[in-house]
Amino acid sequence: MSDGIAIGEGAPSFELPDVDGSAKSLPNGDAEATVVYWTCNHCPYALAWHDRLLSAARDYVGRGVRFLAINSNDAERYPQDGPEAMRARVDAEGGWPHPYLFDETQEVARAYGAERTPDVFVFDRDLRLRYRGAPDGDYEDDSQDAAWLRDALDSLLEGSEPERAETEPVGCTIKWRG
């Protein structure tokens, strides 16, 4: 089980490898808001929401929002979620607008309390958690366009609190090491 953070609490620090081998860390400079979300290669829910999450990243990066995607699945049991497969996927998709980090020890997932893929955490400029949950209300409906994530970011960029602070993450469970 995960410990995790609650709304209003600070983002646990981390440094993890990106698919190009470089290390990415949090905190790292100033951002108007930061989105940390768990995803992976093999889960149909993560795949169904994938384009919407990348689209949101492209729309908000220019507004000072930092996005970091993390895969914490056990790559021994799920080799399609290993670092080689992560790199191949990003290459095959022509690059992502944000890092795709591998949390091999799963310590970051446990520190955040991430449970599923996807599982979205949105932090304000002081890295306090302001939204946690699903990207939107229906993985089947592309028109929802990560609306819950976007609403949270719009609120933070306007200097207000997101109206919806928590929703239930929907997706595959993170595959913990045995």
Next chain:
Amino acid sequence: MAETPEIEVLWWRECPSWERALELVREEMEAAGLDPGALRATEIETEYDAERTEFPGSPTIRIDGADMQPPGPDEPRGLTCRVYRTRDGRVSPLPDRDDVREALRKASGR
């Protein structure tokens, strides 16, 4: 007279689509003139279960022992959530309802 096909859904609790999968198959069994009460729902709980049943992920629908949409050779086996493609090309944790309907109607001889 044709024999009643055996319909089985193999499912893993950690994939949240399992309840909808069972509901979907029962609905389409009824629509195909089959008894939804005859659906065999098999929970896969361990890696051993997955190996023993050659489980390609949850949910898996078998008709007379054959996968309704046989997995490709590169698709993993084991405790995982299965990736389906709907008829409009979307990725989904569930098979397209029309594919289920078609398979069940074919199996029922309707």
